[in-house]
Amino acid sequence: MKRVTLYRAASLIVVAGLIFCAAMMWRPSIDPLAQAPTMDDASVRRGARVAEQGDCAVCHTRPGGAYMAGGLPLVTPFGTLYTTNITPDRDTGIGNWPPEAFARAMRHGVSRDGHFLYPAFPYVHYSRMSDADISDVYAYLMSVDPVPARAPDNHMMFPMNFRPLVSFWNLLFLRDDRLADLPDRSPQWNRGRYLVEGAGHCSSCHTPLNFIGGEKNSEHLSGGQVDGWNAPALTGMARRNNPWSTEQLVTYLRAGVAGHHGAAAGPMLPVSLSLAQLPETDVQAIAEYILSLDGDTPTPAPDCAATRTAAIPAPSAATTGTETPGAASTSAAPAFAQGEALFAGACAGCHGGGAPMRTIDGRPGLSVVSAATASDPRNLIKTILEGIPMSARAPSHYMPPFADSLDDAHIAALAGYLRSQACAATPWPDLLETVHTLRHEGQSK
Template sequence: MRIAAAMGLVGLAFIPLAGQAADDSVIERGRYLTRAADCYVCHTAEGGAAYAGGRPLKTPFGTIYGTNITPDDETGIGLYSEEDFYRALHAGEARDGHQLYPAMPYTTYRLLTREDTNAIYHYLMSLEPVEHEAPDSELNFPFNQRWGLVFWNLLFLESGSFEPNPERSETWNRGRYLATALGHCGECHTPRGFMGQTQEDKYLGGSNLGRIWPPDITPQALAERGWTPDKLASYLSLGLSRLGAANGEMFPAVIHGTRYLTDADLDALISYLLTGVETPKTPSETIASADPKQAEGDPAPARLTYMNLCSGCHRSNGEGIPHTIVPLTSNSTLRLEDPHNLIAVLLDGIPLQDFPGHARMQAMPGYAQQLDDSQMAELVNYLRTTWGGQPGDVSVDDVAELRRSEARSAE
């Protein structure tokens, strides 16, 4: 599930009014913080008004809809006070007292400082009200019983606030605050238990939420896939790097969120994410291509499939086209130990994506109709062994399961 937030991300321009000059800086800071908090995506329906809610958030327990967080009195948060808003973000409790579902990550936002929470509140209250009632959530029993969240919170909602590590630098602590509180990276990138709680002993170790699984972004895992500070900076600010393009839920997270981070905050976030590892070498130096003969079956048919379907864009040597087609020779998805995301992309394709600047990734077609499970497994193994440094052990059953899961979600 895409983790929702009780905030918006990118807003309508604030028009200063006479006598409010002293508040302008607070509102502008609030706008920056809501962007850093990655909130716009969950509270804006496709084709709908910004922040007016209605976006469906599919979870293992049913569908939750992002709420209206414009300052409309009837359908939004127009009647919320600073204290009401703070309680929603820190305790998961709405103004009328009902419990919020933890798809709104109050378990993480509880780490936000009061100053930051207030700034976000004043930014949201400066926006144009939009009258729009978001649909009611559609959760399976017993998860549709909100009173049960009282007990969930007793088990999993910790108290306390963000505490800097005195043994770390100011930059590192700022990066940790951005990742753990504002950016709430762990809400997607940390595996969850059977009750939906994050497994903190596996923090940032990757999860199986959504069609494209959030990968392991612990420092060592990032380094092993070839991520360096400069490549992470490019990815988080532009959505692109030599290691690939933002896809799935990361695309809107970059477009509406991390691209707006200041240089200082971007450096701080990267410092935290790459903590404890030596500066990794480039992917070509750290990950040697495996022998294609290791792949299950004869690699020759897979090479022919690649040349027929993929080489026109990615080139026969896998180098791609700058700013248009990502290279495969250094692609991070190919280097993931679990082939799930690679299989999903080959089955489903990727829509056309416009990135900041002049880069535009062409749409990639899905090949679910053109390739059967055996052909798909051969192609996946070819890509993983040729450019991913991974074993060619993807089976027909692996492909079939992802094909079935997509069919089930479409029902």
Template sequence: MSARKLWSAAAVALGIGGLAVATGLMWRPAIGAIERPAAFDPAQVARGAVVVTAGDCAVCHTRPGGKYLAGGLPLVTPFGTLYSTNITPDATTGIGTWSLKAFKRAMRDGVSRDGHFLYPAFPYKHYRLLSEEDLADAYAYLMSGPPVYEPATPNRMKFPMNIRPLVSGWNLLFLHSAPFAPTAEQSQPWNRGRYLVEGAGHCGGCHTPLNFLGAEKDSLALSGGVVDGWQAPSLLGLASREKPWSEAQLVDYLQAKVADSHGTPAGPMRPVSQELARLPQTDVEAIAHYLLSLPAGAARPSAGGVSTALPAQSARLGQDLFQGACAGCHGAAAPMRAIDSRPALTATSAVLAAEPRNFIKTVLEGIAPMPGEPGPAMPPFAASLNDQQLAALAQFIRHQASPDQPWLDVDATVRALRQETP
């Protein structure tokens, strides 16, 4: 055989081999359907409720006004809009025909029962840290709930991410989470807290910056990110900041209460904290204990640093707006301050943050009350304050809190966030 034919044969063989490898990576077999188990041990179901609550499953899988865990919540990503799925035990539109084996594969590998790949907005990278027992308990809880018939809303993903098999390449690059292993030299609460933060709680999904493919930058884990226009702050060095957190303050914050000297959760963190409030107290304390042990990350550039007097007109406008719209709840003599022990507005984390994003988002969108849930509420001001007023209010309150570190580009931030506000 000539050399040319040998090279041609080798090229064909390599092409066939490469196609076989690619097909193997992008295809997963279906796992057979089952009849929904008739019943589970009540103690296992109760344990599963804790796992599902720690995983914030209801936050993503329950749309406003929808049935519990029936899906349909839109999740906006840089690659398009996803809609959460129905995880009730309905046999047609939910997971009622899934076996425990199929459930575990979805939770750890991001593959549905029928073999299609799940998008990594579903945090299976974190859920693969869960123990066999916790996965079995979560399955028992979900399969014991009431089935809800709720067909899936079609996703609206951009090309090429609308081609699901390509997710296999994402998994190949980024799905390397090892099973959770306790750290021997640390305490049981510390290990429990780390397990909840890195596993079920998947805190890194919001509090870690993402790369251009939407994967977490592991080298910057928990150093902060942006979610739905809100700044998810760094969780590093909480105990060593200029205004440090205590364990009691962080526990209150995680339970949607007003944390003394720090404020209360808003934005995407609000429903998460309301779920955490349903966890055993010891679990919330373990999360706080672990987070407070994390050392500070590399210092980021300051947003200001030069003491600047506000222009007189802007200062007057900001002060007038504060007196008219804010002082009734946030002023020094406001009765609400005494009722729920809320700190002065200038002491809250949103006002002391390096960027104005969270303060502006809170004023625009407010903090919605949740029936039966703890914590204060705040009305939205998107319709009552124009861009100039909102910028003046932000600059005035920031100047009261940190006159030597004024926020930069407040006007541009207001305009950008206004576009994102419903």
């Protein structure tokens, strides 16, 4: 009798568990719109601003593709996703989505037909947005030109190719708690917090992820990696050896060249171009919030030239193989000389002392840029390899790529020379191997 009772109890537990799992992994579809809605012009204008805040076009417009028509591949540790068409095309876009379906996708990561969206779409952050902002961005997207374009099939590894499992990921990481202003903070600080933690979803790149792709909340905004680039920590930026000022950060975020730090490159470049379209007050609010964040920032070695304002000088006796201040030792002089010569030939025209571009375009001296003073050479090497492409959006800055004109040894020598000028006491190790690895990563995409 006891055995039968235990069997029944176990069966009930299993059945209850199956019912719970089924309930977790199922969402109802929402009826499609019968006809296209009419949108208020003011709501459309506000929505355009929200779309820029959220960098919607950065992910949903592939290079050479139609605006917001999707198809951009996103490479994740779990496979490759392709962004979806969010134009109002009724067959392949969101043209038949009613407002409640769009809001559900933004807040809960569920499509109109009930399937779960992968969290590469940052609904965990969009869920913190206001109802008004979500409504406005819906109005804007429904006003753009409809484009028939179906995204390629995703290529996800097992078991992540089984979408219903995302429901359990949501249990761990989806909060759906809308941000409320903190009464002890200024309106500008609260606005910046709302943009950073909500539509801007900055922590998607600037927070490290755990093994299942969730953000490590205990390391919020302490730095991450995206598309092979380091996304630096946003904490403690005002307290570093080379601290950021509000003016510098606003300039950088608005796609300008920030003195003593440089300009946006890699995946941050299109983000900065989007931010440049916003009212400057919004970007100032973002800067105020970010610069208020504390963090455990390691103190750079005292020889780092983080506060040095001068440009790297013209080639010196190092090019002849003799030791020069900034070279680590006599044995390192040949590599130093090669790097100095490469700088003179490839970089000094824009970044050397007295270069016209330093006055005309505000090009920084490379001994002070954040990529050269960082503890990791990745971003400096990636910038040398890939350059900074010219953009049709204003403002825009440009740097040519050197992947085809310089080999690995040349780039390693150049990076080592720049590091010696920025932080001679802590040279980067294994530069040649690092350059080779990063070049290979770029070719394998």
